[in-house]
Amino acid sequence: MKLDAKVPSGPLADKWTTYQDHLKLVSVKNKRKFSVIVVGTGLAGASAAASLSEMGYKVKAFCYQDSARRAHSIAAQGGINASKNYPNDGDSDFRLYYDTIKGGDFRSREANVYRLAQVSSNIIDQCVAQGVPFAREYGGLLANRSFGGALVSRTFYARGQTGQQLLLGAYSALMKEVGRGGVELHSRVDMQDLVVVDGKARGIVTRDMVTGEIKTWAADAVLLCTGGYVNVFYLSTNAKGCNATAAWRAHRRGAGFANPCYTQIHPTCIPQSGDYQSKLTLMSESLRNDGRIWVPKKQGETRAAVDIPENERDYYLERIYPAYGNLAPRDISSRAAKRMCDEGRGVGPTGRGVYLDFAEAINNFGEDVIRDRYGNLFEMYERITGEDPYKVPMRIYPAPHYSMGGLWVDYNLMSTIDGLFVLGEANFSDHGANRLGASALMQGLADGYFVIPYTLSAYLATVDQKAVSESDAEFKDTAQEVKSRIDGLLKVNGSRSVDSFHRELGNILIDKCGMSRSEEGLKEAIGKIGQLREQFHQDVRVLGEGTNLNQELEKAARVSDFFELGELMCYDALERRESCGAHLREEFQTEEGEAVRNDAEFAHAAVWEFTGDVSKPQLNKEPLTFETVKLATRSYK
Amino acid sequence: MRLTLRIWRQKDRNDPGGLQTYQLDDANEHMSFLEMLDVLNQHLIEKGDEPVAFEHDCREGICGACSLVINGVAHGPLSKTTVCQLHMRFFHEGQTITIEPWRAKGFPVLRDLIVDRSSFDRIMQAGGFIDVRTGAAPDANAIPIAKPTSDLAMDAAECIGCGACVAACPNGSAMLFVAAKASHLNLLPQGLPEKARRARAMVKQMEAEGFGSCTNFAECEAQCPKGISINFIAKLNRDFMKASLFPQGGGGKREA
Numbered sequence: 001m002k003l004d005a006k007v008p009s010g011p012l013a014d015k016w017t018t019y020q021d022h023l024k025l026v027s028v029k030n031k032r033k034f035s036v037i038v039v040g041t042g043l044a045g046a047s048a049a050a051s052l053s054e055m056g057y058k059v060k061a062f063c064y065q066d067s068a069r070r071a072h073s074i075a076a077q078g079g080i081n082a083s084k085n086y087p088n089d090g091d092s093d094f095r096l097y098y099d100t101i102k103g104g105d106f107r108s109r110e111a112n113v114y115r116l117a118q119v120s121s122n123i124i125d126q127c128v129a130q131g132v133p134f135a136r137e138y139g140g141l142l143a144n145r146s147f148g149g150a151l152v153s154r155t156f157y158a159r160g161q162t163g164q165q166l167l168l169g170a171y172s173a174l175m176k177e178v179g180r181g182g183v184e185l186h187s188r189v190d191m192q193d194l195v196v197v198d199g200k201a202r203g204i205v206t207r208d209m210v211t212g213e214i215k216t217w218a219a220d221a222v223l224l225c226t227g228g229y230v231n232v233f234y235l236s237t238n239a240k241g242c243n244a245t246a247a248w249r250a251h252r253r254g255a256g257f258a259n260p261c262y263t264q265i266h267p268t269c270i271p272q273s274g275d276y277q278s279k280l281t282l283m284s285e286s287l288r289n290d291g292r293i294w295v296p297k298k299q300g301e302t303r304a305a306v307d308i309p310e311n312e313r314d315y316y317l318e319r320i321y322p323a324y325g326n327l328a329p330r331d332i333s334s335r336a337a338k339r340m341c342d343e344g345r346g347v348g349p350t351g352r353g354v355y356l357d358f359a360e361a362i363n364n365f366g367e368d369v370i371r372d373r374y375g376n377l378f379e380m381y382e383r384i385t386g387e388d389p390y391k392v393p394m395r396i397y398p399a400p401h402y403s404m405g406g407l408w409v410d411y412n413l414m415s416t417i418d419g420l421f422v423l424g425e426a427n428f429s430d431h432g433a434n435r436l437g438a439s440a441l442m443q444g445l446a447d448g449y450f451v452i453p454y455t456l457s458a459y460l461a462t463v464d465q466k467a468v469s470e471s472d473a474e475f476k477d478t479a480q481e482v483k484s485r486i487d488g489l490l491k492v493n494g495s496r497s498v499d500s501f502h503r504e505l506g507n508i509l510i511d512k513c514g515m516s517r518s519e520e521g522l523k524e525a526i527g528k529i530g531q532l533r534e535q536f537h538q539d540v541r542v543l544g545e546g547t548n549l550n551q552e553l554e555k556a557a558r559v560s561d562f563f564e565l566g567e568l569m570c571y572d573a574l575e576r577r578e579s580c581g582a583h584l585r586e587e588f589q590t591e592e593g594e595a596v597r598n599d600a601e602f603a604h605a606a607v608w609e610f611t612g613d614v615s616k617p618q619l620n621k622e623p624l625t626f627e628t629v630k631l632a633t634r635s636y637k
Numbered sequence: 638m639r640l641t642l643r644i645w646r647q648k649d650r651n652d653p654g655g656l657q658t659y660q661l662d663d664a665n666e667h668m669s670f671l672e673m674l675d676v677l678n679q680h681l682i683e684k685g686d687e688p689v690a691f692e693h694d695c696r697e698g699i700c701g702a703c704s705l706v707i708n709g710v711a712h713g714p715l716s717k718t719t720v721c722q723l724h725m726r727f728f729h730e731g732q733t734i735t736i737e738p739w740r741a742k743g744f745p746v747l748r749d750l751i752v753d754r755s756s757f758d759r760i761m762q763a764g765g766f767i768d769v770r771t772g773a774a775p776d777a778n779a780i781p782i783a784k785p786t787s788d789l790a791m792d793a794a795e796c797i798g799c800g801a802c803v804a805a806c807p808n809g810s811a812m813l814f815v816a817a818k819a820s821h822l823n824l825l826p827q828g829l830p831e832k833a834r835r836a837r838a839m840v841k842q843m844e845a846e847g848f849g850s851c852t853n854f855a856e857c858e859a860q861c862p863k864g865i866s867i868n869f870i871a872k873l874n875r876d877f878m879k880a881s882l883f884p885q886g887g888g889g890k891r892e893a
Contacts, residue, residue: 047771050771051771054770054771065694065700065702066692066702066753066754066755067701067754067755067757067758067798068758069701069758069798070694070695070700070701070702070798072694072695072700074695074699074700075695075697075699075700084777086778121777122772122774124777125774125775125776125777126769126771126772126774127777128774128777128780128827129767129769129773129774129775129827130766130767130769130827131767131790131821131822131825131827131828133787133788133790133791133794133821133825134777134787135787136781136782136784136787137784138784139781140781140782140783140784140787141778141781142777142778158791158794159791159795161699161795163699164699164795164797165791165794168794171761172761172765172766172767173766173769173771175758175761175762175765175766176762176766176768178758178762179762179763185758187755187758210747210748237697239694239695239696239700240693240694240695240696241694273667274665274667274668276665276668276672276675276676277672278669278671278672278675278696279696279697281696281697282697379717380697380698380722383698383715383718383722383723383724384669384722384724386724386726449771449772450771450772453771497679497682497683499675499679500679541682543682543685543686543687543688544687548648548649548748549649549690549747549748549751551688551690552682552687552688
């Protein structure tokens with residue numbers, strides 16, 4: 001596998017603009033001769049599909065939801081970063097870039113991250129022009145707040161539903177283009193495989209989720225904007241339908257999968273309440289602006305939170321990380337919470353929880369101000385737990401939330417398969433080993449609005465490929481493979497439900513490949529996952545037919561891919577014999593439990609190649625070089 | 638918790654469908670309503686019966702996928718709450734719960750509790766956008782917007798497009814949805830140039846999709862999980878009327 005990142009030469013700050021100036025263009029009248037497939041309609045997919053259609057390309061967009069507006073970007077709460085420096089607190093492109101690269105523990109590609117910071121301001125402009133109702137000050141200008149891992153206020157937000165508002169902006173642009181006839185949109189259609197012709201991505205195979213019809217689609221390029229894979233853990237903050245199938249099937253067709261072990265466990269989620277639990281609910285990290293996190297000093301404390309006096313509380317983030325305090329980055333905050341609970345100082349019925357307390361903020365600013373900032377989050381918390389956070393502290397615990405790993409892409413966002421581009425959370429490029437808050441929305445929209453329109457055009461302007469059609473052998477063969485796979489799942493007729501297998505897989509992964517990992521645990525997990533995968537294919541029960549709406553069948557196909565991906569995550573975590581960002585290897589930590597990086601041996605992206613045998617993936621490495629920053633020990637103290 | 642569940646089962650678009658009764662003995666008050674259905678489905682699978690199909694995705698009350706009428710009320714008994722955020726502590730031991738899909742001409746049933754809401758997308762395609770191209774935007778702070786105006790636009794923008802308003806309306810009207818979507822954009826200075834065209838085009842498409850007319854029952858507001866106010870319907874009526882009376886007033890040619 002050849003890994004050429006194609007990073008342009010020149011000084012870091014000029015790379016993108018100089019590169020843009022010299023990229024090949026497709027002429028206005030030739031654009032409509034090219035067709036592009038966009039899979040997924042979240043921030044990355046909707047913004048890409050709309051922008052490419054505006055430019056004149058023929059776009060076909062696909063989503064598994066009933067409406068493009070429901071893609072999981074919609075659930076992002078807190079905000080979106082941009083280096084506008086409206087608050088005049090010293091922010092700049094460089095600072096946003098530096099915070100992101102440091103936040104990622106120096107495991108991301110410098111040039112991509114700098115470009116992300118550079119286009120961040122354009123995103124805010126674009127969204128406001130679309131009618132995104134960001135929070136404003138009384139003077140009528142945009143408001144900002146601070147977020148984890150930053151010392152400046154650079155986060156734009158729309159109540160607690162920034163993701164919905166940004167997605168509605170991108171979705172409205174997409175609807176505009178669908179109405180105009182530039183985009184053909186297929187909802188309730190699930191991508192099942194990638195069609196590769198002469199080594200280039202030329203189409204996809206889909207399943208219509210209402211009729212079960214298996215169909216093929218040909219194009220000149222394919223964009224995967226299919227989100228992340230933390231539903232591999234079963235319990236996560238992702239929507240129930242989020243899945244890795246598109247990315248995994250592309251991987252099996254030759255796309256390198258980078259850093260699969262980098263999965264973010266978000267610190268502020270509502271703790272699990274029982275075995276029936278279907279998902280974990282995130283409470284926006286923005287709550288840490290005003291909430292103070294603490295646990296009782298005493299182990300096995302039984303008093304209610306309000307009865308525990310101030311001097312018997314341990315505000316552990318403020319104590320351990322005085323500079324950043326409650327705004328310490330996600331990985332660090334999550335691990336600290338786990339340590340507190342491991343010490344027996346966790347709170348709530350399960351002992352897996354810590355307090356997030358607003359008493360002081362309410363005292364300082366008044367309940368109205370807090371309600372204005374977080375009203376809908378407080379309501380959501382009360383609905384789920386039955387407790388009123390204006391009166392008693394919230395209980396929170398970390399939960400799988402985001403995958404920094406994903407399909408490897410070069411500077412142009414192209415994978416190791418020519419013509420297959422990967423955008424947003426589905427790729428690996430910008431967040432390294434840990435993502436900072438309010439950066440996912442930024443990356444999704446940066447890729448879709450401001451990167452792919454340039455890099456895809458350059459690809460289409462220069463690529464030399466023959467015309468293909470859905471009647472070609474490659475399309476028919478791939479569709480046949482999909483049909484066999486689906487028939488196979490229906491034929492097993494075993495004794496266990498899909499969910500029961502998925503839960504068991506999730507338990508193995510969260511235990512052995514979650515917030516901390518060890519060689520012994522990972523080896524054990526690999527063995528168990530392999531056995532469970534065999535059992536799944538011999539004993540899963542999928543009722544009904546393939547020719548109509550069948551939710552169990554949809555799940556079964558996804559879980560079967562999660563098994564393979566879960567195993568690869570363990571191989572990756574095992575191979576990375578260091579701790580960095582969200583990846584903590586128990587063998588490589590300080591006495592206080594802080595990560596110990598090994599730059600001499602592991603300053604690279606680990607890119608896995610599918611060999612035909614799930615249990616024998618081939619490792620390739622893209623060395624990460626840093627021209628502008630000095631690799632420092634990441635300290636938030 | 639022991640519950641008796643009467644659930645709408647319908648194989649596909651053409652099947653007449655009907656209510657079926659199930660007993661569930663192991664629900665508990667901390668479960669969400671959808672988790673209760675998950676538990677029922679696991680039991681059905683164990684028995685070899687096909688599970689109940691229902692729409693859901695984020696389970697955080699924001700994607701707008703979940704769509705159940707519970708005992709005659711869209712999204713169930715708790716106000717300003719989607720089904721996925723509704724917990725079983727709001728039901729009692731031994732209760733009989735009737736669960737049906739959204740029912741409206743504009744939302745045909747696809748299977749069991751799942752309906753086709755693509756009509757909403759088509760209404761948006763008609764005018765639910767501001768026509769700005771990527772890269773053509775001025776600086777975000779170039780146009781100040783008074784906070785009360787921006788907040789009001791945000792109130793409208795909170796609509797999650799679930800369709801509860803339609804399910805709640807005795808007329809099967811989609812006016813609250815259309816009003817929320819049109820008002821969000823019509824209130825903002827960025828949306829003004831297309832205000833008249835937008836009002837006309839979205840209302841026209843709404844009517845073409847077979848939704849009924851608004852006669853001010855206000856059931857939509859009562860059952861809306863985001864508490865969208867029917868004041869926006871008044872605003873849409875005003876925008877639409879103005880656009881119809883003065884077709885040249887900022888909207889170009891008459892289209893409706």
